[in-house]
Amino acid sequence: MRTLPLSLQANPLLGQWLSLDTPGRLTISPGKVELGQGIASALMQIAAEELDLSFGRLTLRPVDTGASANEGITAGSQSVEVSGAALRLAAAQLRAALLDAAAVRLGVPVADLSPADGAILRKGAATGLDVWALADNIDWQQPISGEIAPKPAAEYTVVGTSLPRDDLPRKATTGGFIHDLTFPDLLHVRVVRQPFRLARLADLDEARLARRYPAVTAFRRDDFLALVGTDEHQVQSAHLESEFFTRWEDAGRWTPPETPGTAVLLPPEEDARPAPGNRRLSARYSRQSIAHGSIGPSCALAILEGEQLTVWSHSQGIFPLRAVIAKVLGRAVDSVRVIHADGAGCYGHNGADDAALDAALVAVAHPGRPVRVQFSRADELGRAPLGAAMATRIEAGLDAEGRIVDWQLSVTSAPHAQRPGFGGFANLTSAEALDPEALPRKVEDLPPASGGGASRNAVAIYDLPGQSVEVTLEAASPVRTSSLRALGAHVNVFAIESAMDELAALAGADPLAFRLAHLSDPRARAVLETAAQMAGWPDPNPEGTGSAKGLGVARYKNKGAWLAAVAEVTVDEAIRVEKLWLAVDAGLLINPEGARSQIEGGALQSLSWTLKEGIDLLDGRVPVLDWDRYPILRFSDVPEIETRFLINPNHPPLGAGEAAQGPVAAAIGNAVTRALGARMRDLPMTRERLMQSLLQA
Amino acid sequence: MSGTVTFTVNGQPVTTEASDEPLLLVLRNRLGLRATRFGCGLEQCGACMVEIDGAPRFACGTPVEVLEGRAVTTPEGLDDPVGVALRDAFAAESAGQCGYCLAGILISAHALLTGNPRPSRDQIVAALDGHLCRCGAHGAILRAVARAAERLQGAEA
Numbered sequence A: 001m002r003t004l005p006l007s008l009q010a011n012p013l014l015g016q017w018l019s020l021d022t023p024g025r026l027t028i029s030p031g032k033v034e035l036g037q038g039i040a041s042a043l044m045q046i047a048a049e050e051l052d053l054s055f056g057r058l059t060l061r062p063v064d065t066g067a068s069a070n071e072g073i074t075a076g077s078q079s080v081e082v083s084g085a086a087l088r089l090a091a092a093q094l095r096a097a098l099l100d101a102a103a104v105r106l107g108v109p110v111a112d113l114s115p116a117d118g119a120i121l122r123k124g125a126a127t128g129l130d131v132w133a134l135a136d137n138i139d140w141q142q143p144i145s146g147e148i149a150p151k152p153a154a155e156y157t158v159v160g161t162s163l164p165r166d167d168l169p170r171k172a173t174t175g176g177f178i179h180d181l182t183f184p185d186l187l188h189v190r191v192v193r194q195p196f197r198l199a200r201l202a203d204l205d206e207a208r209l210a211r212r213y214p215a216v217t218a219f220r221r222d223d224f225l226a227l228v229g230t231d232e233h234q235v236q237s238a239h240l241e242s243e244f245f246t247r248w249e250d251a252g253r254w255t256p257p258e259t260p261g262t263a264v265l266l267p268p269e270e271d272a273r274p275a276p277g278n279r280r281l282s283a284r285y286s287r288q289s290i291a292h293g294s295i296g297p298s299c300a301l302a303i304l305e306g307e308q309l310t311v312w313s314h315s316q317g318i319f320p321l322r323a324v325i326a327k328v329l330g331r332a333v334d335s336v337r338v339i340h341a342d343g344a345g346c347y348g349h350n351g352a353d354d355a356a357l358d359a360a361l362v363a364v365a366h367p368g369r370p371v372r373v374q375f376s377r378a379d380e381l382g383r384a385p386l387g388a389a390m391a392t393r394i395e396a397g398l399d400a401e402g403r404i405v406d407w408q409l410s411v412t413s414a415p416h417a418q419r420p421g422f423g424g425f426a427n428l429t430s431a432e433a434l435d436p437e438a439l440p441r442k443v444e445d446l447p448p449a450s451g452g453g454a455s456r457n458a459v460a461i462y463d464l465p466g467q468s469v470e471v472t473l474e475a476a477s478p479v480r481t482s483s484l485r486a487l488g489a490h491v492n493v494f495a496i497e498s499a500m501d502e503l504a505a506l507a508g509a510d511p512l513a514f515r516l517a518h519l520s521d522p523r524a525r526a527v528l529e530t531a532a533q534m535a536g537w538p539d540p541n542p543e544g545t546g547s548a549k550g551l552g553v554a555r556y557k558n559k560g561a562w563l564a565a566v567a568e569v570t571v572d573e574a575i576r577v578e579k580l581w582l583a584v585d586a587g588l589l590i591n592p593e594g595a596r597s598q599i600e601g602g603a604l605q606s607l608s609w610t611l612k613e614g615i616d617l618l619d620g621r622v623p624v625l626d627w628d629r630y631p632i633l634r635f636s637d638v639p640e641i642e643t644r645f646l647i648n649p650n651h652p653p654l655g656a657g658e659a660a661q662g663p664v665a666a667a668i669g670n671a672v673t674r675a676l677g678a679r680m681r682d683l684p685m686t687r688e689r690l691m692q693s694l695l696q697a
Numbered sequence B: 001m002s003g004t005v006t007f008t009v010n011g012q013p014v015t016t017e018a019s020d021e022p023l024l025l026v027l028r029n030r031l032g033l034r035a036t037r038f039g040c041g042l043e044q045c046g047a048c049m050v051e052i053d054g055a056p057r058f059a060c061g062t063p064v065e066v067l068e069g070r071a072v073t074t075p076e077g078l079d080d081p082v083g084v085a086l087r088d089a090f091a092a093e094s095a096g097q098c099g100y101c102l103a104g105i106l107i108s109a110h111a112l113l114t115g116n117p118r119p120s121r122d123q124i125v126a127a128l129d130g131h132l133c134r135c136g137a138h139g140a141i142l143r144a145v146a147r148a149a150e151r152l153q154g155a156e157a
């Protein structure tokens, strides 16, 4: 028997995935959620394909702990790979069951029958029967065996086409985000967040609050403080003034969690002593903490009706979130239901889960009243989990022929994996406000099976003799960090690909030729050669003339999509990326335009991180941030982008959303180095740092 | 004490208390027009953009009390030929990823094309530069605005 996708092992029944309850429509119930990347549309395409339905007949059931398949967390570009694979098998089995039922009903051989947009055809002619009339004859409790072969890729007509996103027009001109949900009698809530980890609320001047905002009440439990009222303007204004009626103090409660110490991914070879005197590189590459920076700050709604608590959240993992909310509130898991509603673009573990617990806490104290929590811009940027600061050090040497003979890479990173429930800890900020003991006592890196966290892409894709890799988690800082798009891959690929250019320079070799000489993976070579050819490599600009091209390549997670990037930059008093060329191998593309928009979106976000983003801590704490203090990419910074996919439809689809983060950062860094004649190894490459390196050069 | 203020929203007259409440919250909570978005409340991101007498303005920073006699257009009200061309072009380009930034961007693009039917790429970029998009959908958004402009020119010719 073939092994079923994990999602099917956990959710084996046909009826958990598909339903024909609504005449004329097929409803799919995946457990993966829409994160603003068009996942929902891609999953609907897959189901429509298997059942030969037109795309317009598909409905997606909101992901709901009360009704959906439990597929854990939506992350790591796994949605199409995992959920798509499960749905494909479920739909193939439903198709077979429908045709069997039709054969019995019509008394004809099943081989004569085929579905066409819901109608059952016999040898291509109408039978008057449709799939909805057969729905009652289907055993929806049957387990999905995985034995029914899905359609061969060569017959695809829906998958592989660029259907327009069905949700965007509505979202642009009416509503459709969690922020737009509303209920009669709604209570608006703003949480006054602890200004630093485990701060104690020493004083709350309720009289002053009441004088200024009589319609706003303070709901306090320990160090959790929420402002509540029916008028959002009053609540929002009171929140903006909260420093005038609260006083927080450092109670010295922070104790760093235990970390696993140094994990060795690839051990050093005993006899691989670098020969003294050979040409060597020793370099350290880094980034600061970065913010998720969703354009729509986190939001959640909740209501307690009788014993039933219902929470609406844009979390990436509503099932684990439900468990943590239940635990923090001391309620039975069954009495909590979490329903997913679309948030603004989500790039990892942001404030969504925190907002959900906030809403639950306030709702439980106001039975029967719907409550709505809205994060402020400052809290979204600075009080939600951040992308981890990290540094990657590489030591490597060349032999006389200019080949790499040894390579040691070591990563030191803040934690990338502190999602709700991980390690048995709540990992929600209000849980710590209620009880400092909720602080995580132990953090680990994500295991290699999940692609690693700090270790993601720490192993180079090149053929390197004596490659050793080790990863050290560093959790002394109270700054809360967790998963942000691509996790450690951003810096690790930046480091590896910068080092490859530095070594090529030591060897006096062209960066492309040097890479190819150390690269046997044929799909990696193919994307690299394609990107280089698209960009007209080699770079005709002489070094140090202010304008140059640079390369970067990686295979995301060392097991996902391959992507090579060439960046062209100009450098004067700031760095400007003029053009990006991207070559991608993500296997079969479900929706080519959707994949392109994810790749290019990821590339632009990486450009923004790489050139602009990093948080300067103030006394070890995250300062109050807004878009002036934390600038990101603007329209006037956007380069032209040319993307080419290398497609072999027989290769399974690979998630594309995170593949560009590392290679684009590296390509920019390598181009800047050539343009400048000096290397910037620490991200972001801001104007200030550029000036510094010019002075040093 | 405070009186009332009367203005139009998408052509409909509205009378509300003349307070310092931001237009953004009045639209969303009192008028049920929820396409205008909260992104920062600081006039820094453009998610809340509306047209006031044809010019793009931040609804998060506009107290309703200043709106007497003004005409407000929200994303829901973009149904003139320029608005329709923009909506079609954004759909055709699948411009946007999460879509949160789009409502405000449509407003600025609408104000641009209404005043300047033949914008250069630089003029489009300048008109949208007050808008942040975290998903990196900039390329498709710029293409969509240019496409709408082309279509409007075709209709004119």
Ligand code: FES
Binding pocket: B037, B038, B039, B040, B041, B042, B043, B044, B045, B046, B047, B048, B049, B058, B059, B060, B061
């Ligand atoms: S919400 Fe008004 S500019 Fe950001």
Ligand code: FES
Binding pocket: A036, A295, A344, A345, B096, B097, B098, B099, B100, B101, B102, B132, B133, B134, B135, B136, B137
């Ligand atoms: S599409 Fe998500 S912010 Fe622009």
